[in-house]
Amino acid sequence: MITALNTTEPKIIPLCGQSDLIPNSGICAAVGDQQIAIFFLPDETPQVYAIDNWDPVGKANVLARGIVGDVDGRLVVASPLYKQHFDLITGECLEDHQVSVATYSVTLLANQVQLSL
Amino acid sequence: MLKIVVVGNGMVGHHYVEQLAAADVEAHITVIGGEDRPAYDRVHLSEFFSGRTPEDLALTTQEHYRELGVEAHFGDAVASIDRDKKTVSTVNGKQFAYDKLVLATGSYPFVPPVKGNDHESCLVYRTIDDLDNIQAQAQGSKVGVVVGGGLLGLECANAVKNLGLETHVVEFAPGLMGVQLDAGGSAMLRRKIEALDVKVHTSKATQVIEANADGDSRLIMRFADGSSLTTDMIVFSAGIRPFDQLARDCNLKVGERGGIEVDQQCKTSDNNIFAIGECALFDGRIFGLVAPGYRMAEVAASQLGHDSTTFQGADMSTKLKLLGVDVGSIGDAHGSEAGAVAYTFSDERIDVYKRLIVSADGKNLLGAVLVGDCSDYDTLLQYFLNGIALPTDPQTLILPYNAGGAPALGAAALPATATICSCHNVSKGDIVTAMDAGYCSLGEVKAETAASTGCGGCAALLKSIVDDELTSRGLEVNKAMCEHFNLTRQEMFHIIKVESIKSFAELIEKHGSGRGCEICKPTAASILASLWNDYVLEEKHVGLQDTNDTFLANMQKNGTYSIVPRIAGGEITPDKLIVLGQVAKKYKLYTKITGGQRIDLFGARVQHLPAIWQELIEAGFETGHAYGKALRTVKSCVGSTWCRYGVQDSVAMALYIENRYKGLRSPHKLKSAVSGCTRECAEAQSKDFGVIATENGWNLFVGGNGGMKPRHADLFATDLDDETLIKYIDRFLMFYVRTADRLQRTSVWMSNLEGGLEYLQQVIIEDSLGIGAELEEQMNNIVDTYQCEWKTTIEDPEKLKRFRQFVNSKAEDRDIIFVEERGQPRPATEEERIKILALSA
Known part of the structure; x- marks a missing residue:
C-alpha cells in the first residue's frame, strides 16, 4: 500500500516512459496494490495528471479508460461506467461532492513519468 | 382560536386535516374517529389479503397528527351533535366544543333486507376490522359468496379468492358492474372473471339465507327463481349508504334516499x-370515489382561508384492476344522450372489449368502456375531460395499432387545463409551473405537485408530459450538444464534411471552445468515421472514443469486457462454433446467445482481449461492432433453402446486407433482419430497416425498433429486386447518418422529419433532393474502405500497448473476481468481492 511506502523523505518512484502514455487519454500503473490512472494531456501545463484508478461509484478499476475533457474549465475524466466526472487536479466528483478519489503528484521528466510520495 | 372538530377519519377526513394544516389556518383541530386506527387506504383494501399489513395501508399516524398540532381521538365515535351549544358528544361521554364542524362520516355497506342476513357467517367488507372478520370466518370455509357484482363486490371477490375459497358472485342485476359498463363490456368482464374460476350468478334475487342443516357447508341461499346455492360464508358488498344518522338526529337537511345535503x-x-365525502349529497348525487371526496375536502378547507373554492360535482370516470382484469369506464358508458353514436371493438381471442360513445356530430367523446385492455384510457379520458375534438375516424382510437389505430394523444396536444392526476387534481399547467420553478425530473415533479402519488393510474401520462416538456425546453433553451460546441450533430456533420475536417483538434479549434468532453468527442469521432472511415484507434482519434470503441469490446460492470464476433445473418459453421467454445473455455468466459443471433463472450480482462482476438481472427472471425454506434446484426430466418414456406433466400440476402454495411458508424446502433416469407420469423418489422421476401422480390420496412419503446417499422417500398433494395438501403442509411441527431434511433429521426415517411420516400425513391447518387457514392466509399478493427489492431504492436492492465507490471487487477453460477463465471457482488479479498489477504 501507498501508506506503507510513506517515509519522511520524499520518495520518487518511476512509473513508465513517455512512449507508454497515450495523448489525450489515460493509462494505468501499479504501485504495490494501488492502481493509479495517469492522463497525458500534451497541450496542458502540466502535461500529466494522476488519480486513483478505482471508480468509487461504479466500484471497478476503470477511470484510466474514461474520456478526458473539461467541464466549466476544470480538467476532468468521465467514468466509462456511469459517466460521473472526476476532477483531475482535486479528485472531486462533480456530480456528488461527497465522493472523491485520491490524487497523486506525478511529473514528466526526461521522458519518464515519476510519482512523488 | 377557531375550534374545528372533524368527525370521521377515513381517507377524506384525513385529507381535510392535511389540507387545513397545509393552509396554515389559525385553528385548533380535533379529529374524532370511530375506528381504533387512524386513516388508512381503503382503495387498496383487498391487498390486505395479498400481504399488505394495516401499517402498509395507513395514511397517517397518531404521531404525525401530534406533529401537525392536531388533537386526535380514535375508537370513540361521535354519538350526538348539539347545534345550539355547538358541541359534540362521544359514545364514551366525551364532549367537544366547535366553531366549525366537519362531518366526514363516510358510508356503511348496504346489506339487503333478506331474512337470515344476521347469521354469524354473513359479513360485510368495508374496514380493516371487517377484513379481520372475513379472514377469521374463512378459516374452515371452502366456499365464499359475495353478494354484489359491482365495483366493490368484485374487489371483495378478489379478497375472497385470495383467501383460497371457491368464490361466487351473486348479482341482482342482469350484468356485472352495470353502472360503469354497457352490456357488451359487462359480458366480456364476466367471461374473463369466469376464466379465473370465479362463478358468476346474475339476475339472482336472494330471498332467504338459512343454516344448512344436512350438508358440508354452513349456509344455503335461496333465490327468487327457485334455485339455490350452498356456501360457508357470505360477504355483502352490494353498495354503500351514506352514514348520515348524526345529521338526521340534529335535523340537518338530508336527501330523500339519504346523504347530508351540501x-x-x-x-x-x-x-x-x-x-x-361519501356522507355528503351534492346536487342529488353521492360521490362514491375517493377523488371527488378529496375535492370536497379541499373545498371545505378553503372556506376557512382566503381563497375559497367551490365544488362543481366531479367526473366519475374510473380505471381499475378487478381480479386482475383491467376495466375502465369514462363518462356516459351507456350512450344515453340523444343521437349518440357508438363504436365497438371486441376481440374474443384475447378477451378485449372497447366501446366509444361519440356525440351525434362525431366531434366529442361522451363516454367509453374498456375491458381487458386499458392502455387507451388516459388518451380517451383527456379527450373526454378537455373536450378535445375527435379525429375524423374516432374508431381509430380503440383499434389495435397495426389495424390502423391512431397513436396515443401526445403530451404536447393536451391543453394546460387538462387534468392529469385526478386523485390530487393536478393539471398539465401545474406540472409545467413546477418545471418552470426548476423541478424538472420526474421524481421532483411528483414530490412538488403530488401528481401520480394517489392511485398511480396517471404515471405513464405524467412521464410523457415531463419528457415532452424536457424535450421542448432542451430545444428552446439550447440546441447545443454540450458546453464545447454550440452545434447539433447534424450541423457538426455538415461542417466536418464541407470543410473536410479530419481531426477533433481541428474541429474544436475552428468551431468549438475548451477541450471537449465525453459527449462531443465520441460524436465527432463517429462523424469522422462515417465520412472518412479512418481506423478508429489512430493516435488522433483514440482519445475521442468511448471505452467500448477504444478497446473494441463492451465494458461490463466490473471493468471486464464482453466480446461479440460477427456471425453474419446468424449463420455459423460447426468449426467456428467449436472455436468459440474453446476460446471461452480457455479464457474462462461466460457465454450467452444474444437476441441478434450471435454469441456474446463475457468477462474478458483488458489484457486478454488481443490474445482472444488473435485466436478468433485465425479461425476466420471478425469484429461484430457490438461496442459501436454502428450496424450490429442482420438477423435472418433460414429462408427458401430449407424452409417449406420460404419464397426467397433470406440468409444469403442477410449475409450480403450485413457484410455490406458492417462497420458503418451511425448516430445510434443499427439493427436489421431479413425474413424469407410473410410469416416474418426474423422479426424484420422490429428493426431499423427490415426486409421481407415476397413472391416477386423484397418488401422494405424502415423505422422499427425494440427496446424500451418498441415500434413497428413502416412499409417503405414493395416487391423490389435485389439491386433496387440495396440502392434504397444505401440511401436510407446514409441520409440517416447525415441528418439524425446524436443517439437518435431511425424511428425517432423519421418521425421528426417534417413529412415523416412520405418525405423519406420522396427523398429516397423519387430522389426529390437530387442527392441519391451522392449518398450511394458515400456509402460505396465506406464499403470499399472497410477494415476489421481487430485485425488492424492485433497487427500493430504499438496499438497493443493500450491493452495492458498496468503499464509497469504484468499483474492482474485483483479487484476483478468471479464466482461460479450455473456452471459459468459471473462477477462477484460487492459483498462477495470484499469477503473473498479479505480471505485472500
Missing part, C-alpha cells in the same frame, strides 16, 4: 357544519 362550499343546512 352546497357548492360543502356547507350543510347549518352554516357552521360542513359535510364531505
Whole structure:
C-alpha cells in the first residue's frame, strides 16, 4: 500500500516512459496494490495528471479508460461506467461532492513519468 | 382560536386535516374517529389479503397528527351533535366544543333486507376490522359468496379468492358492474372473471339465507327463481349508504334516499357544519370515489382561508384492476344522450372489449368502456375531460395499432387545463409551473405537485408530459450538444464534411471552445468515421472514443469486457462454433446467445482481449461492432433453402446486407433482419430497416425498433429486386447518418422529419433532393474502405500497448473476481468481492 511506502523523505518512484502514455487519454500503473490512472494531456501545463484508478461509484478499476475533457474549465475524466466526472487536479466528483478519489503528484521528466510520495 | 372538530377519519377526513394544516389556518383541530386506527387506504383494501399489513395501508399516524398540532381521538365515535351549544358528544361521554364542524362520516355497506342476513357467517367488507372478520370466518370455509357484482363486490371477490375459497358472485342485476359498463363490456368482464374460476350468478334475487342443516357447508341461499346455492360464508358488498344518522338526529337537511345535503362550499343546512365525502349529497348525487371526496375536502378547507373554492360535482370516470382484469369506464358508458353514436371493438381471442360513445356530430367523446385492455384510457379520458375534438375516424382510437389505430394523444396536444392526476387534481399547467420553478425530473415533479402519488393510474401520462416538456425546453433553451460546441450533430456533420475536417483538434479549434468532453468527442469521432472511415484507434482519434470503441469490446460492470464476433445473418459453421467454445473455455468466459443471433463472450480482462482476438481472427472471425454506434446484426430466418414456406433466400440476402454495411458508424446502433416469407420469423418489422421476401422480390420496412419503446417499422417500398433494395438501403442509411441527431434511433429521426415517411420516400425513391447518387457514392466509399478493427489492431504492436492492465507490471487487477453460477463465471457482488479479498489477504 501507498501508506506503507510513506517515509519522511520524499520518495520518487518511476512509473513508465513517455512512449507508454497515450495523448489525450489515460493509462494505468501499479504501485504495490494501488492502481493509479495517469492522463497525458500534451497541450496542458502540466502535461500529466494522476488519480486513483478505482471508480468509487461504479466500484471497478476503470477511470484510466474514461474520456478526458473539461467541464466549466476544470480538467476532468468521465467514468466509462456511469459517466460521473472526476476532477483531475482535486479528485472531486462533480456530480456528488461527497465522493472523491485520491490524487497523486506525478511529473514528466526526461521522458519518464515519476510519482512523488 | 377557531375550534374545528372533524368527525370521521377515513381517507377524506384525513385529507381535510392535511389540507387545513397545509393552509396554515389559525385553528385548533380535533379529529374524532370511530375506528381504533387512524386513516388508512381503503382503495387498496383487498391487498390486505395479498400481504399488505394495516401499517402498509395507513395514511397517517397518531404521531404525525401530534406533529401537525392536531388533537386526535380514535375508537370513540361521535354519538350526538348539539347545534345550539355547538358541541359534540362521544359514545364514551366525551364532549367537544366547535366553531366549525366537519362531518366526514363516510358510508356503511348496504346489506339487503333478506331474512337470515344476521347469521354469524354473513359479513360485510368495508374496514380493516371487517377484513379481520372475513379472514377469521374463512378459516374452515371452502366456499365464499359475495353478494354484489359491482365495483366493490368484485374487489371483495378478489379478497375472497385470495383467501383460497371457491368464490361466487351473486348479482341482482342482469350484468356485472352495470353502472360503469354497457352490456357488451359487462359480458366480456364476466367471461374473463369466469376464466379465473370465479362463478358468476346474475339476475339472482336472494330471498332467504338459512343454516344448512344436512350438508358440508354452513349456509344455503335461496333465490327468487327457485334455485339455490350452498356456501360457508357470505360477504355483502352490494353498495354503500351514506352514514348520515348524526345529521338526521340534529335535523340537518338530508336527501330523500339519504346523504347530508351540501352546497357548492360543502356547507350543510347549518352554516357552521360542513359535510364531505361519501356522507355528503351534492346536487342529488353521492360521490362514491375517493377523488371527488378529496375535492370536497379541499373545498371545505378553503372556506376557512382566503381563497375559497367551490365544488362543481366531479367526473366519475374510473380505471381499475378487478381480479386482475383491467376495466375502465369514462363518462356516459351507456350512450344515453340523444343521437349518440357508438363504436365497438371486441376481440374474443384475447378477451378485449372497447366501446366509444361519440356525440351525434362525431366531434366529442361522451363516454367509453374498456375491458381487458386499458392502455387507451388516459388518451380517451383527456379527450373526454378537455373536450378535445375527435379525429375524423374516432374508431381509430380503440383499434389495435397495426389495424390502423391512431397513436396515443401526445403530451404536447393536451391543453394546460387538462387534468392529469385526478386523485390530487393536478393539471398539465401545474406540472409545467413546477418545471418552470426548476423541478424538472420526474421524481421532483411528483414530490412538488403530488401528481401520480394517489392511485398511480396517471404515471405513464405524467412521464410523457415531463419528457415532452424536457424535450421542448432542451430545444428552446439550447440546441447545443454540450458546453464545447454550440452545434447539433447534424450541423457538426455538415461542417466536418464541407470543410473536410479530419481531426477533433481541428474541429474544436475552428468551431468549438475548451477541450471537449465525453459527449462531443465520441460524436465527432463517429462523424469522422462515417465520412472518412479512418481506423478508429489512430493516435488522433483514440482519445475521442468511448471505452467500448477504444478497446473494441463492451465494458461490463466490473471493468471486464464482453466480446461479440460477427456471425453474419446468424449463420455459423460447426468449426467456428467449436472455436468459440474453446476460446471461452480457455479464457474462462461466460457465454450467452444474444437476441441478434450471435454469441456474446463475457468477462474478458483488458489484457486478454488481443490474445482472444488473435485466436478468433485465425479461425476466420471478425469484429461484430457490438461496442459501436454502428450496424450490429442482420438477423435472418433460414429462408427458401430449407424452409417449406420460404419464397426467397433470406440468409444469403442477410449475409450480403450485413457484410455490406458492417462497420458503418451511425448516430445510434443499427439493427436489421431479413425474413424469407410473410410469416416474418426474423422479426424484420422490429428493426431499423427490415426486409421481407415476397413472391416477386423484397418488401422494405424502415423505422422499427425494440427496446424500451418498441415500434413497428413502416412499409417503405414493395416487391423490389435485389439491386433496387440495396440502392434504397444505401440511401436510407446514409441520409440517416447525415441528418439524425446524436443517439437518435431511425424511428425517432423519421418521425421528426417534417413529412415523416412520405418525405423519406420522396427523398429516397423519387430522389426529390437530387442527392441519391451522392449518398450511394458515400456509402460505396465506406464499403470499399472497410477494415476489421481487430485485425488492424492485433497487427500493430504499438496499438497493443493500450491493452495492458498496468503499464509497469504484468499483474492482474485483483479487484476483478468471479464466482461460479450455473456452471459459468459471473462477477462477484460487492459483498462477495470484499469477503473473498479479505480471505485472500
